[in-house]
Amino acid sequence: MTCSGKGDLAVAVDLGGTKMSVALVRSDGRIVSQRRCLTNSDEGAKAVLGRLLLIISDMLSRVKSTKSELAGIAVACAGVIDMNKGIVTESPNLPGFSRIRLRDIIAHEFGVTCYVINDASAAALGEYEFGAGARGRVENLIYLTVSTGIGGGMIIRGQLYLGSDGSAGEIGHMIIKADGPLCKCGRRGCLESLAAGWAVARDAVECLKKGEESSILQLAGGKIEHVTAAVVSAAAKQGDILAQKVIRSAAGYLGIGLANIINVFNPQLVVIGGGLAKMGNLLLEPACKVAEALAFSLPGKSVRVVRARFIANAGILGAAAYVFSQLRGGVKG
Numbered sequence: 001m002t003c004s005g006k007g008d009l010a011v012a013v014d015l016g017g018t019k020m021s022v023a024l025v026r027s028d029g030r031i032v033s034q035r036r037c038l039t040n041s042d043e044g045a046k047a048v049l050g051r052l053l054l055i056i057s058d059m060l061s062r063v064k065s066t067k068s069e070l071a072g073i074a075v076a077c078a079g080v081i082d083m084n085k086g087i088v089t090e091s092p093n094l095p096g097f098s099r100i101r102l103r104d105i106i107a108h109e110f111g112v113t114c115y116v117i118n119d120a121s122a123a124a125l126g127e128y129e130f131g132a133g134a135r136g137r138v139e140n141l142i143y144l145t146v147s148t149g150i151g152g153g154m155i156i157r158g159q160l161y162l163g164s165d166g167s168a169g170e171i172g173h174m175i176i177k178a179d180g181p182l183c184k185c186g187r188r189g190c191l192e193s194l195a196a197g198w199a200v201a202r203d204a205v206e207c208l209k210k211g212e213e214s215s216i217l218q219l220a221g222g223k224i225e226h227v228t229a230a231v232v233s234a235a236a237k238q239g240d241i242l243a244q245k246v247i248r249s250a251a252g253y254l255g256i257g258l259a260n261i262i263n264v265f266n267p268q269l270v271v272i273g274g275g276l277a278k279m280g281n282l283l284l285e286p287a288c289k290v291a292e293a294l295a296f297s298l299p300g301k302s303v304r305v306v307r308a309r310f311i312a313n314a315g316i317l318g319a320a321a322y323v324f325s326q327l328r329g330g331v332k333g
Protein backbone atom coordinates (compact mmCIF):
# COMPACT_ATOMS: atom_id res chain seq x y z
CA MET A 1 0.00 0.00 0.00
CA THR A 2 1.23 3.50 -0.72
CA CYS A 3 0.20 6.70 0.89
CA SER A 4 0.31 10.20 -0.50
CA GLY A 5 0.10 13.04 1.99
CA LYS A 6 -1.27 16.49 1.28
CA GLY A 7 1.87 17.97 2.74
CA ASP A 8 4.25 20.76 1.93
CA LEU A 9 7.32 18.57 1.62
CA ALA A 10 8.59 16.40 -1.27
CA VAL A 11 11.52 14.02 -1.47
CA ALA A 12 13.13 14.85 -4.81
CA VAL A 13 15.82 12.70 -6.40
CA ASP A 14 18.05 13.45 -9.37
CA LEU A 15 19.51 10.21 -10.73
CA GLY A 16 22.18 10.94 -13.32
CA GLY A 17 24.88 8.84 -14.95
CA THR A 18 27.61 10.41 -12.80
CA LYS A 19 25.94 11.63 -9.60
CA MET A 20 22.76 11.09 -7.67
CA SER A 21 21.28 13.68 -5.39
CA VAL A 22 18.33 13.61 -2.99
CA ALA A 23 16.69 16.55 -1.26
CA LEU A 24 13.74 17.54 0.88
CA VAL A 25 12.02 20.41 -0.87
CA ARG A 26 9.20 22.73 0.26
CA SER A 27 6.43 23.70 -2.18
CA ASP A 28 7.96 27.19 -2.50
CA GLY A 29 11.16 25.61 -3.87
CA ARG A 30 13.15 25.90 -0.64
CA ILE A 31 15.64 23.02 -0.22
CA VAL A 32 15.51 21.94 3.43
CA SER A 33 18.10 19.17 3.32
CA GLN A 34 20.23 17.61 0.58
CA ARG A 35 22.67 14.73 0.04
CA ARG A 36 24.73 13.74 -2.94
CA CYS A 37 26.74 10.66 -3.86
CA LEU A 38 28.36 9.13 -6.92
CA THR A 39 26.12 6.92 -9.06
CA ASN A 40 28.98 4.59 -10.07
CA SER A 41 26.74 3.47 -12.92
CA ASP A 42 29.39 1.06 -14.25
CA GLU A 43 28.61 -1.21 -11.28
CA GLY A 44 25.25 -2.00 -12.91
CA ALA A 45 21.57 -1.39 -12.20
CA LYS A 46 21.32 -3.53 -9.05
CA ALA A 47 24.13 -1.70 -7.24
CA VAL A 48 22.80 1.71 -8.35
CA LEU A 49 19.28 0.83 -7.19
CA GLY A 50 20.64 -0.28 -3.80
CA ARG A 51 22.45 3.03 -3.37
CA LEU A 52 19.37 4.95 -4.50
CA LEU A 53 17.09 3.23 -1.95
CA LEU A 54 19.65 3.84 0.79
CA ILE A 55 19.96 7.57 0.09
CA ILE A 56 16.14 7.95 -0.06
CA SER A 57 15.74 5.97 3.17
CA ASP A 58 18.26 8.26 4.86
CA MET A 59 16.34 11.36 3.72
CA LEU A 60 13.00 9.89 4.78
CA SER A 61 14.38 9.17 8.25
CA ARG A 62 14.82 12.94 8.65
CA VAL A 63 11.08 13.53 8.14
CA LYS A 64 9.75 10.61 10.17
CA SER A 65 8.20 12.86 12.78
CA THR A 66 6.46 14.92 10.10
CA LYS A 67 5.58 12.16 7.61
CA SER A 68 2.07 13.57 7.23
CA GLU A 69 3.79 16.59 5.66
CA LEU A 70 5.18 14.39 2.89
CA ALA A 71 3.45 14.88 -0.48
CA GLY A 72 5.41 12.17 -2.28
CA ILE A 73 8.70 11.14 -3.85
CA ALA A 74 9.76 11.99 -7.41
CA VAL A 75 12.82 10.70 -9.22
CA ALA A 76 14.20 12.73 -12.10
CA CYS A 77 16.09 10.16 -14.14
CA ALA A 78 18.26 10.33 -17.25
CA GLY A 79 16.71 8.26 -20.02
CA VAL A 80 13.50 7.48 -21.87
CA ILE A 81 10.78 7.17 -19.24
CA ASP A 82 7.35 5.56 -19.59
CA MET A 83 5.68 7.90 -17.12
CA ASN A 84 2.33 6.14 -17.17
CA LYS A 85 3.98 3.01 -15.80
CA GLY A 86 6.90 4.63 -13.97
CA ILE A 87 9.39 2.58 -15.99
CA VAL A 88 12.87 3.58 -17.15
CA THR A 89 12.72 1.99 -20.63
CA GLU A 90 16.28 2.83 -21.68
CA SER A 91 19.01 5.08 -20.39
CA PRO A 92 22.28 5.38 -22.35
CA ASN A 93 24.06 6.87 -19.31
CA LEU A 94 22.77 4.27 -16.81
CA PRO A 95 23.93 0.88 -18.10
CA GLY A 96 21.51 -1.93 -17.22
CA PHE A 97 18.58 0.44 -16.65
CA SER A 98 16.36 -1.22 -19.22
CA ARG A 99 12.69 -1.85 -18.36
CA ILE A 100 13.32 -0.99 -14.69
CA ARG A 101 10.03 -0.45 -12.79
CA LEU A 102 11.55 2.33 -10.70
CA ARG A 103 8.27 3.87 -9.50
CA ASP A 104 6.88 0.59 -8.13
CA ILE A 105 10.19 -0.44 -6.54
CA ILE A 106 10.42 2.84 -4.58
CA ALA A 107 6.69 3.03 -3.72
CA HIS A 108 6.77 -0.57 -2.48
CA GLU A 109 9.92 -0.04 -0.44
CA PHE A 110 8.75 3.08 1.40
CA GLY A 111 4.93 3.01 1.15
CA VAL A 112 4.93 6.52 -0.31
CA THR A 113 3.51 7.66 -3.67
CA CYS A 114 6.34 7.89 -6.18
CA TYR A 115 6.71 9.43 -9.64
CA VAL A 116 9.48 8.94 -12.20
CA ILE A 117 10.16 11.74 -14.65
CA ASN A 118 12.83 12.38 -17.27
CA ASP A 119 15.52 14.62 -15.77
CA ALA A 120 15.36 17.26 -18.50
CA SER A 121 11.54 17.43 -18.33
CA ALA A 122 11.93 17.90 -14.58
CA ALA A 123 14.50 20.65 -15.10
CA ALA A 124 12.10 22.42 -17.51
CA LEU A 125 9.45 22.36 -14.81
CA GLY A 126 11.97 23.53 -12.19
CA GLU A 127 12.98 26.54 -14.32
CA TYR A 128 9.32 27.27 -15.12
CA GLU A 129 8.18 27.19 -11.50
CA PHE A 130 11.18 28.60 -9.66
CA GLY A 131 13.76 29.93 -12.14
CA ALA A 132 14.04 31.65 -15.52
CA GLY A 133 10.31 31.18 -16.18
CA ALA A 134 9.61 33.77 -13.48
CA ARG A 135 7.19 31.55 -11.58
CA GLY A 136 4.78 30.90 -14.38
CA ARG A 137 4.82 34.35 -15.98
CA VAL A 138 6.03 32.72 -19.19
CA GLU A 139 3.51 30.37 -20.83
CA ASN A 140 5.64 28.66 -23.46
CA LEU A 141 9.15 27.66 -22.46
CA ILE A 142 11.62 25.17 -23.91
CA TYR A 143 14.44 23.98 -21.70
CA LEU A 144 17.63 22.56 -23.14
CA THR A 145 20.34 20.98 -21.05
CA VAL A 146 23.70 20.94 -22.80
CA SER A 147 25.94 18.79 -20.71
CA THR A 148 27.67 15.43 -21.21
CA GLY A 149 24.54 14.71 -23.27
CA ILE A 150 21.73 16.98 -24.50
CA GLY A 151 18.19 16.74 -23.17
CA GLY A 152 15.10 18.88 -23.29
CA GLY A 153 11.75 19.63 -21.75
CA MET A 154 8.76 21.62 -22.97
CA ILE A 155 6.28 23.78 -21.09
CA ILE A 156 3.35 24.53 -23.36
CA ARG A 157 0.55 26.82 -22.19
CA GLY A 158 1.86 26.53 -18.65
CA GLN A 159 1.86 22.72 -18.67
CA LEU A 160 4.75 20.30 -18.92
CA TYR A 161 4.27 18.50 -22.24
CA LEU A 162 5.17 14.84 -21.89
CA GLY A 163 3.71 13.21 -25.00
CA SER A 164 1.61 10.05 -25.16
CA ASP A 165 3.94 7.90 -23.05
CA GLY A 166 5.85 10.58 -21.19
CA SER A 167 8.93 10.30 -23.38
CA ALA A 168 8.64 13.66 -25.22
CA GLY A 169 11.52 16.12 -25.19
CA GLU A 170 14.41 14.10 -26.62
CA ILE A 171 15.75 17.24 -28.29
CA GLY A 172 19.32 15.93 -28.10
CA HIS A 173 18.41 13.14 -30.51
CA MET A 174 16.90 15.45 -33.11
CA ILE A 175 18.82 14.47 -36.25
CA ILE A 176 20.76 17.48 -37.55
CA LYS A 177 23.14 15.84 -40.04
CA ALA A 178 22.04 12.57 -41.65
CA ASP A 179 25.59 11.33 -42.30
CA GLY A 180 26.97 12.81 -39.07
CA PRO A 181 28.92 11.07 -36.32
CA LEU A 182 27.60 8.05 -34.47
CA CYS A 183 25.53 9.02 -31.42
CA LYS A 184 25.39 7.13 -28.12
CA CYS A 185 21.79 6.21 -28.98
CA GLY A 186 23.05 4.22 -31.99
CA ARG A 187 21.78 6.66 -34.62
CA ARG A 188 23.84 9.15 -36.66
CA GLY A 189 24.03 12.93 -36.66
CA CYS A 190 21.90 13.67 -33.57
CA LEU A 191 22.33 17.15 -32.05
CA GLU A 192 24.00 15.45 -29.07
CA SER A 193 26.62 13.80 -31.30
CA LEU A 194 27.56 17.23 -32.70
CA ALA A 195 27.25 19.65 -29.76
CA ALA A 196 27.23 17.81 -26.40
CA GLY A 197 30.17 17.71 -24.02
CA TRP A 198 31.38 14.34 -25.25
CA ALA A 199 31.22 15.56 -28.88
CA VAL A 200 33.34 18.63 -28.05
CA ALA A 201 35.91 16.41 -26.32
CA ARG A 202 35.89 13.92 -29.24
CA ASP A 203 36.43 16.65 -31.85
CA ALA A 204 39.29 18.18 -29.85
CA VAL A 205 40.96 14.76 -29.44
CA GLU A 206 40.64 14.03 -33.18
CA CYS A 207 42.36 17.33 -34.04
CA LEU A 208 45.10 16.75 -31.45
CA LYS A 209 45.76 13.27 -32.87
CA LYS A 210 46.24 14.88 -36.29
CA GLY A 211 48.98 16.98 -34.68
CA GLU A 212 47.20 20.34 -34.63
CA GLU A 213 48.83 22.98 -32.39
CA SER A 214 47.01 23.58 -29.11
CA SER A 215 47.39 24.10 -25.37
CA ILE A 216 44.49 21.66 -24.70
CA LEU A 217 46.75 18.67 -24.04
CA GLN A 218 48.87 20.64 -21.59
CA LEU A 219 45.71 21.73 -19.71
CA ALA A 220 44.65 18.07 -19.59
CA GLY A 221 47.87 17.21 -17.75
CA GLY A 222 49.43 15.76 -20.91
CA LYS A 223 46.92 12.90 -21.05
CA ILE A 224 44.65 12.77 -24.07
CA GLU A 225 42.08 10.68 -22.18
CA HIS A 226 41.68 13.60 -19.75
CA VAL A 227 40.51 15.99 -22.49
CA THR A 228 36.96 17.06 -21.59
CA ALA A 229 34.62 19.83 -22.73
CA ALA A 230 35.60 21.76 -19.57
CA VAL A 231 39.29 21.55 -20.55
CA VAL A 232 38.50 22.67 -24.12
CA SER A 233 36.46 25.56 -22.70
CA ALA A 234 39.34 26.63 -20.42
CA ALA A 235 41.75 26.54 -23.37
CA ALA A 236 39.35 28.56 -25.54
CA LYS A 237 39.05 31.23 -22.84
CA GLN A 238 42.85 31.50 -22.85
CA GLY A 239 42.76 32.18 -26.58
CA ASP A 240 43.59 28.69 -27.90
CA ILE A 241 42.69 28.71 -31.61
CA LEU A 242 41.90 24.98 -31.89
CA ALA A 243 39.67 25.01 -28.78
CA GLN A 244 37.81 28.04 -30.13
CA LYS A 245 37.33 26.32 -33.50
CA VAL A 246 35.92 23.16 -31.86
CA ILE A 247 33.49 25.16 -29.69
CA ARG A 248 32.43 27.31 -32.67
CA SER A 249 31.58 24.14 -34.58
CA ALA A 250 29.48 22.78 -31.66
CA ALA A 251 27.80 26.19 -31.31
CA GLY A 252 26.90 26.15 -35.00
CA TYR A 253 25.10 22.82 -34.65
CA LEU A 254 23.46 23.98 -31.41
CA GLY A 255 22.23 27.02 -33.35
CA ILE A 256 20.65 24.74 -35.99
CA GLY A 257 18.92 22.82 -33.17
CA LEU A 258 17.71 26.09 -31.64
CA ALA A 259 16.33 27.29 -34.98
CA ASN A 260 14.37 24.03 -35.34
CA ILE A 261 13.02 24.37 -31.79
CA ILE A 262 12.03 28.02 -32.38
CA ASN A 263 10.29 27.19 -35.67
CA VAL A 264 8.43 24.17 -34.26
CA PHE A 265 7.35 25.57 -30.89
CA ASN A 266 7.34 29.39 -31.26
CA PRO A 267 8.33 29.69 -27.57
CA GLN A 268 8.62 32.91 -25.55
CA LEU A 269 11.70 31.61 -23.79
CA VAL A 270 14.41 29.04 -24.49
CA VAL A 271 16.37 28.28 -21.33
CA ILE A 272 19.80 26.69 -21.72
CA GLY A 273 21.20 24.81 -18.75
CA GLY A 274 23.71 22.02 -18.17
CA GLY A 275 27.46 22.13 -17.69
CA LEU A 276 28.23 23.60 -21.13
CA ALA A 277 26.02 26.63 -20.40
CA LYS A 278 28.87 27.68 -18.09
CA MET A 279 30.85 28.45 -21.25
CA GLY A 280 28.50 31.44 -21.52
CA ASN A 281 28.88 33.59 -24.60
CA LEU A 282 31.71 31.46 -25.95
CA LEU A 283 29.02 28.92 -26.89
CA LEU A 284 25.72 30.78 -26.67
CA GLU A 285 26.50 33.90 -28.68
CA PRO A 286 27.51 32.08 -31.90
CA ALA A 287 24.68 29.55 -31.38
CA CYS A 288 22.12 32.37 -31.09
CA LYS A 289 23.53 34.09 -34.21
CA VAL A 290 23.06 30.88 -36.23
CA ALA A 291 19.56 30.38 -34.77
CA GLU A 292 18.64 33.98 -35.63
CA ALA A 293 19.82 33.50 -39.22
CA LEU A 294 17.96 30.22 -39.70
CA ALA A 295 14.68 30.61 -37.78
CA PHE A 296 11.63 32.18 -39.36
CA SER A 297 11.51 35.88 -38.54
CA LEU A 298 8.22 35.94 -36.57
CA PRO A 299 9.11 33.28 -33.96
CA GLY A 300 12.78 34.35 -34.16
CA LYS A 301 11.97 37.91 -33.10
CA SER A 302 9.70 37.06 -30.20
CA VAL A 303 11.90 34.43 -28.52
CA ARG A 304 14.47 35.11 -25.80
CA VAL A 305 17.32 32.63 -25.30
CA VAL A 306 18.67 32.79 -21.73
CA ARG A 307 20.94 30.80 -19.44
CA ALA A 308 19.25 28.64 -16.83
CA ARG A 309 19.00 29.94 -13.28
CA PHE A 310 19.79 26.51 -11.84
CA ILE A 311 22.60 24.27 -13.03
CA ALA A 312 23.10 21.72 -10.23
CA ASN A 313 19.59 21.66 -8.73
CA ALA A 314 17.29 22.03 -11.73
CA GLY A 315 16.35 18.32 -11.73
CA ILE A 316 15.77 18.27 -7.96
CA LEU A 317 13.55 21.37 -8.00
CA GLY A 318 11.67 20.09 -11.03
CA ALA A 319 11.04 16.68 -9.46
CA ALA A 320 9.67 18.44 -6.36
CA ALA A 321 7.55 20.75 -8.54
CA TYR A 322 6.14 17.66 -10.26
CA VAL A 323 5.04 16.16 -6.92
CA PHE A 324 3.24 19.37 -5.94
CA SER A 325 1.69 19.72 -9.43
CA GLN A 326 0.18 16.25 -8.94
CA LEU A 327 -1.40 17.44 -5.68
CA ARG A 328 -2.89 20.40 -7.55
CA GLY A 329 -4.52 18.10 -10.08
CA GLY A 330 -1.73 16.80 -12.23
CA VAL A 331 0.28 17.64 -15.26
CA LYS A 332 -1.35 17.17 -18.64
CA GLY A 333 0.50 14.81 -20.92
Ligand SMILES: [Zn+2]
Pocket residue numbers: 172173183184185186187190192193
Ligand atom coordinates in the same frame (compact mmCIF):
# COMPACT_ATOMS: atom_id res chain seq x y z
ZN1 LIG B 1 21.19 10.18 -30.58
